[in-house]
Amino acid sequence: MELETIIGLEIHVQLKTKTKMFCTCDNSGEDKPANSCICPVCLGHPGVLPVANKQAIEWSALTSLALNCQIDEYSKFDRKHYFYPDLPKAYQISQFDQPIGKTGYLYILNPETKTEEKIRINRLHLEEDAAKLHHTPDKKNSLVDYNRGGTPLMEIVTEPDITNPNQAKLFLQELRQIIRYLEISDADMEKGHLRCDANISLRPIGDKKLYAKTEIKNLNSFKMVEKALEHEIHRQTKLWLEGNPPKDLTTRGWNDSKGQTEEQRVKEEAHDYRYFPDPDIPPVHFLLSAENPCQEKEILIDVECLKTQLPELPDHKRKRFIKEYDLNLDEAKILTEEKNRANYAEQVFSELYNWIENIIEPAIKKDDFWEKNKPQLTKLSSNWLINNLFPLLEENQMTIKSMAMTAENMAELITLVFVKKVNSNSAAEILAEMIKTGADPSHLIKDKDLGQISDSDELESILDAIIKKNPKPVEDFKNGKEKALQALVGQVMAKTKGKANPEIVLKLLKNKLK
Ligand code: ZN
Ligand code: MN
Numbered sequence: 001m002e003l004e005t006i007i008g009l010e011i012h013v014q015l016k017t018k019t020k021m022f023c024t025c026d027n028s029g030e031d032k033p034a035n036s037c038i039c040p041v042c043l044g045h046p047g048v049l050p051v052a053n054k055q056a057i058e059w060s061a062l063t064s065l066a067l068n069c070q071i072d073e074y075s076k077f078d079r080k081h082y083f084y085p086d087l088p089k090a091y092q093i094s095q096f097d098q099p100i101g102k103t104g105y106l107y108i109l110n111p112e113t114k115t116e117e118k119i120r121i122n123r124l125h126l127e128e129d130a131a132k133l134h135h136t137p138d139k140k141n142s143l144v145d146y147n148r149g150g151t152p153l154m155e156i157v158t159e160p161d162i163t164n165p166n167q168a169k170l171f172l173q174e175l176r177q178i179i180r181y182l183e184i185s186d187a188d189m190e191k192g193h194l195r196c197d198a199n200i201s202l203r204p205i206g207d208k209k210l211y212a213k214t215e216i217k218n219l220n221s222f223k224m225v226e227k228a229l230e231h232e233i234h235r236q237t238k239l240w241l242e243g244n245p246p247k248d249l250t251t252r253g254w255n256d257s258k259g260q261t262e263e264q265r266v267k268e269e270a271h272d273y274r275y276f277p278d279p280d281i282p283p284v285h286f287l288l289s290a291e292n293p294c295q296e297k298e299i300l301i302d303v304e305c306l307k308t309q310l311p312e313l314p315d316h317k318r319k320r321f322i323k324e325y326d327l328n329l330d331e332a333k334i335l336t337e338e339k340n341r342a343n344y345a346e347q348v349f350s351e352l353y354n355w356i357e358n359i360i361e362p363a364i365k366k367d368d369f370w371e372k373n374k375p376q377l378t379k380l381s382s383n384w385l386i387n388n389l390f391p392l393l394e395e396n397q398m399t400i401k402s403m404a405m406t407a408e409n410m411a412e413l414i415t416l417v418f419v420k421k422v423n424s425n426s427a428a429e430i431l432a433e434m435i436k437t438g439a440d441p442s443h444l445i446k447d448k449d450l451g452q453i454s455d456s457d458e459l460e461s462i463l464d465a466i467i468k469k470n471p472k473p474v475e476d477f478k479n480g481k482e483k484a485l486q487a488l489v490g491q492v493m494a495k496t497k498g499k500a501n502p503e504i505v506l507k508l509l510k511n512k513l514k
Contacts, residue, residue, distance in 0.1 A: 002205045007162035012195045013154040020150040021128045022050030029147025042150035044089030056152035059184040060126045064101025075284040080273045086130035096275040099125035108170050120159040129153040165229035169222045177314045202236045212246045218253045228254040325378040340400040347407030355415040404438030413441040423452050453500045466491050
């Protein structure tokens with residue numbers, strides 16, 4: 001029997017608003033002492049009145065736009081009832097039948113076939129997070145920290161369109177990147193800013209029915225999502241082949257140290273959450289055009305205005321980088337991984353154009369030179385950013401924002417490498433200093449005497465001495481062994497402490513010995 005895999009994801013994202021979802025408590029409580037960011041509203045005391053955080057609603061609508069969701073004119077908040085110590089009101093304010101976003105989608109690039117695969121999004125809604133439970137080591141007591149209670153939490157639910165664990169991981173990575181581009185959450189899975197539950201079931205290929213799914217919880221990294229799903233496919237395949245496929249909706253937790261999923265509970269039937277509209281919170285009215293008038297006592301959100309706040313999204317930026325700067329997909333991916341890095345790279349590319357003025361012969365037209373050398377220059381730049389600058393920043397625990405080097409100076413350094421005024425070893429040395437001090441590269445080259453020697457006259461006398469000292473390789477070369485010259489080039493490099501331009505040295509040597 002051939003089986004296929006059906007996966008859907010439910011993702012919760014903590015929004016980094018200043019205050020909580022329905023009160024004015026500080027929303028950075030995860031780094032603060034337990035129960036220090038709380039008030040009667042988020043503790044669910046009787047008689048209090050929640051007030052919805054407009055920023056959180058706007059960010060959720062912004063994300064809906066980024067995920068190609070439809071936004072209806074009205075949205076509302078509902079009470080979802082369940083009884084647990086992490087929820088002091090015994091209900092969570094969430095959204096039931098009128099979420100903020102509906103029927104969206106994202107395209108995920110299949111790394112093997114290089115085709116884009118569409119993952120539909122069922123809904124995006126906003127709710128409040130629950131408090132955090134800490135179990136004492138003896139497991140006899142549970143302590144509750146209410147700092148997290150009431151944090152704005154965006155929930156995104158996909159359709160069961162995901163067909164394998166790797167695709168699930170790629171979808172999550174793309175989603176995280178979008179959220180970071182929107183600057184609405186740090187979306188760090190390890191810290192619980194982004195939490196994912198995965199639903200998975202199998203079925204015989206050709207069967208159109210959906211069978212009882214298993215929900216996997218406790219997935220704290222992309223790696224875990226992938227590993228847990230792989231394990232679950234393995235487990236369920238065995239059950240199917242034994243003629244005993246899963247019959248009930250079950251919840252399993254991922255045990256990372258054991259590398260397996262473990263049964264938590266079997267849901268006999270769907271939970272009855274007794275949803276009903278929260279009477280304390282006015283409806284959300286999305287202004288979709290200039291025409292729809294605003295009613296009194298509504299939370300008004302201007303969608304047209306939000307559209308103008310939407311940044312260029314990762315997918316678009318990647319494609320544009322490939323086209324505009326002649327980069328390949330891998331290069332574009334790394335350069336656009338973070339918005340700040342992408343912006344910096346673009347500044348470097350545009351500053352390069354300005355530096356050309358300084359390196360071309362007066363007779364050559366700047367634009368002609370640029371057009372002719374642009375692929376090479378951008379390639380060189382992306383190499384320097386990806387292989388030198390980014391690793392260097394990580395090594396020094398710096399970011400694009402915290403380092404001292406301007407894009408203009410980075411472009412100058414690349415230009416100097418391009419025209420061979422400095423070799424790449426020396427340039428790397430200079431770069432390490434530039435990110436810390438912001439000094440400009442031509443001064444550093446002069447101060448440190450790192451300029452590459454390309455001047456023939458200067459090299460002639462060094463070459464003569466080396467030829468005299470090495471009759472053997474000279475003889476070999478004259479007998480047709482081209483490779484013998486490498487030994488001589490190596491000696492010239494050593495003599496000049498690496499400053500000689502090896503290509504020119506080779507050319508001069510050949511001329512001399514012919
Ligand atoms: Zn509060
Ligand atoms: Mn939820």
